[in-house]
Amino acid sequence: xxxxxxxxxxxxxxxxxxxxxxxxxxxxxxxxxxxxxxxxxxxxxxxxxxxxxxxxxxxxxxxxxxxxxxxxxxxxxxxxxxxxxxxxxxxxxxxxxxxxxxxxxxxxxxxxxxxxxxxxxxxxxxxxxxxxxxxxxxxxxxxxxxxxxxxxxxxxxxxxxxxxxxxxxxxxxxxxxxxxxxxxxxxxxxxxxxxxxxxxxxxxxxxxxxxxxxxxxxxxxxxxxxxxxxxxxxxxxxxxxxxxxxxxxxxxxxxxxxxxxxxxxxxxxxxxxxxxxxxxxxxxxxxxxxxxxxxxxxxxxx
Numbered sequence: 652x653x654x655x656x657x658x659x660x661x662x663x664x665x666x667x668x669x670x671x672x673x674x675x676x677x678x679x680x681x682x683x684x685x686x687x688x689x690x691x692x693x694x695x696x697x698x699x700x701x702x703x704x705x706x707x708x709x710x711x712x713x714x715x716x717x718x719x720x721x722x723x724x725x726x727x728x729x730x731x732x733x734x735x736x737x738x739x740x741x742x743x744x745x746x747x748x749x750x751x752x753x754x755x756x757x758x759x760x761x762x763x764x765x766x767x768x769x770x771x772x773x774x775x776x777x778x779x780x781x782x783x784x785x786x787x788x789x790x791x792x793x794x795x796x797x798x799x800x801x802x803x804x805x806x807x808x809x810x811x812x813x814x815x816x817x818x819x820x821x822x823x824x825x826x827x828x829x830x831x832x833x834x835x836x837x838x839x840x841x842x843x844x845x846x847x848x849x850x851x852x853x854x855x856x857x858x859x860x861x862x863x864x865x866x867x868x869x870x871x872x873x874x875x876x877x878x879x880x881x882x883x884x885x886x887x888x889x890x891x892x893x894x895x896x897x898x899x900x901x902x903x904x905x906x907x908x909x910x911x912x913x914x915x916x917x918x919x920x921x922x923x924x925x926x927x928x929x930x931x932x933x934x935x936x937x938x939x940x941x942x943x944x945x946x947x948x949x950x951x952x953x
Contacts, residue, residue, distance in 0.1 A: 661762040700759040705752035827890035847935030876905030
């Protein structure tokens with residue numbers, strides 16, 4: 652005998668949950684679309700788990716005020732099987748009894764119907780659950796952005812004040828001409844520049860070899876400058892231009908990456924050693940002069 656209940660319970664089976672009161676089927680947290688009569692068919696089967704529900708009773712319950720052919724019921728069962736995962740998967744839920752009817756064979760758990768306040772509480776919990784990762788990530792991202800701004804974009808410190816010391820990273824100059832010895836010549840130039848800079852008061856120069864070790868770790872110049880507390884970095888290029896060698900130098904603010912100063916020098920290519928010494932002297936003098944524009948401090952070379 653088929654049980655006719657008006658309690659409108661909530662049934663659970665496998666990964667599914669069927670709310671009889673709302674005629675809604677869920678697979679985990681996702682709603683499974685069902686036509687109204689298909690949902691009613693599922694409800695009747697779930698009202699009688701493990702029991703045979705004959706075709707006549709099903710049609711009476713699903714179409715109480717209408718006379719229908721068995722083909723209508725067969726169509727409902729077919730659509731229901733598809734909603735439950737197709738023929739293979741749905742066989743674990745609905746059994747066809749030839750010429751008689753259908754039986755819901757899976758284990759079914761019954762829950763009390765939700766009150767009006769419960770769905771709203773569930774939606775609130777569900778909202779937090781869905782957005783929990785986002786809500787936790789936002790403060791972390793905000794903190795990271797604040798750190799990045801403080802480290803990279805706050806006002807420049809390369810203009811000295813009081814007893815401050817200017818920290819300069821000398822980046823290995825880039826060799827643009829294969830005709831030069833691209834290993835020894837730029838390296839010798841950088842060493843001479845560091846030696847010259849070391850004679851300027853309140854200037855500390857980070858050697859190119861130290862910079863190179865950080866470059867090998869694939870750290871950007873900006874990050875390396877912040878990591879080592881650099882205020883400015885000195886970088887440049889060396890290249891042959893016919894019978895002349897051109898050396899270009901740039902002074903870059905480590906905080907904002909803005910160009911502070913830049914100049915180029917040309918010397919006879921047949922006197923490369925003299926060109927190194929003269930360029931190192933002129934570049935170091937320009938760096939010292941630039942820093943002294945705003946805050947006067949002596950140079951030991953004067």
